[in-house]
């Protein structure tokens with residue numbers, strides 16, 4: 001499938017086939033494809049919690065507007081945006097620095113510049129820090145959806161959940177924000193897809209001030 005086909009085929013699927021599982025290999029392939037997502041300074045401030053067991057999904061459902069797809073989909077991903085990634089000392093920040101040195105993208109004497117740049121861009125306020133993490137993790141979530149389509153899977157992103165309740169129930173530390181839940185699986189065979197939803201036109205998207 002080329003990108004046009006993927007973009008046109010992807011839909012938010014409401015009814016999942018409860019009998020059709022997503023294998024470990026498929027999940028790994030999906031995540032590794034989505035991991036190609038670009039991020040600011042390549043900091044990749046995203047993580048995923050994978051819920052597969054009926055018990056875990058059942059625990060999530062009442063916190064997610066009781067949406068049936070939370071238990072019907074074989075896999076539900078809790079997409080996490082790690083606000084701490086843009087701070088020195090974070091393992092990914094440090095790994096990224098080491099990788100930049102190894103690939104000669106940066107020199108050792110640029111360390112202070114790098115710390116100042118990430119500090120001034122992403123840590124100057126709680127809003128900026130949240131925006132950094134959620135924007136990049138949002139791109140990652142989108143990649144997961146397109147990657148799912150490319151692998152013959154279906155997905156459904158969800159905002160309809162109680163952020164703090166999910167944080168509490170799944171013991172998610174404070175440095176993480178949850179940009180979305182993502183159900184992944186296969187469409188129930190007998191369910192008809194609703195016609196594609198409207199989209200803003202080219203002219204509606206372009207704006208000037």
Ligand SMILES: Cc1cc2nc3c(=O)[nH]c(=O)nc-3n(C[C@H](O)[C@H](O)[C@H](O)COP(=O)(O)O)c2cc1C
Pocket residue numbers: 010011012013067157158159160161180197
């Ligand atoms: C971040 C995000 C959160 C969403 N949250 C929900 C949700 O909680 N429940 C739901 O039924 N649909 C949810 N949707 C699905 C949208 O309603 C759907 O993507 C949109 O109407 C366009 O339809 P399509 O994805 O089939 O093209 C969400 C979509 C996104 C991108």
